[in-house]
Amino acid sequence: DGGITQSPKYLFRKEGQNVTLSCEQNLNHDAMYWYRQDPGQGLRLIYYSQIVNDFQKGDIAEGYSVSREKKESFPLTVTSAQKNPTAFYLCASRGLGAGELFFGEGSRLTVL
């Protein structure tokens, strides 16, 4: 079935460690997005990518990094520079010229 797969679903990390969240889509979508959601709040845009090998910073890119080496994949690294990384991370994709975003089921990161 076509869709977006995020892994892992739950992740625990010690302070000072980098962690990479995976996002894979088989929808043949050009654009991919990463959002962060804190409890009871809306989504904030971290990074987005329109095409392979190109990506743009969103509203809260500091402390995060991404790559887009393949159309299907858009991994997000939460670096040790991110001051408060505990959150729910959502990946989404969008077809060229299309309107809606398709979301994965999210990855919940907890920093111990």
Add this chain to the structure above:
Amino acid sequence: SQQGEEDPQALSIQEGENATMNCSYKTSINNLQWYRQNSGRGLVHLILIRSNEREKHSGRLRVTLDTSKKSSSLLITASRAADTASYFCATVFEETSGSRLTFGEGTQLTVNP
């Protein structure tokens, strides 16, 4: 940021009643979308309204857009307990580098049986 602001933050109604949620935003947009999120899950797209449209319907959903007031509303008619979820508006701004979708804070809807 052109992040949308939604009100109310929380809404509790009885089954069969209508639910109205509002979204305001700050800058010009290409289109506005509404999404639903069940607790701890990803978001699901509900409906999209373009900047040159004023009203749109989809099943029990009715969306309006007033670009002069920079506001939109989502009406869910004849609500059901299964409609209980968080609802978010997202404004879409097309840039040369791609499309930015910016979400509001959401409205938590509870429909009581």
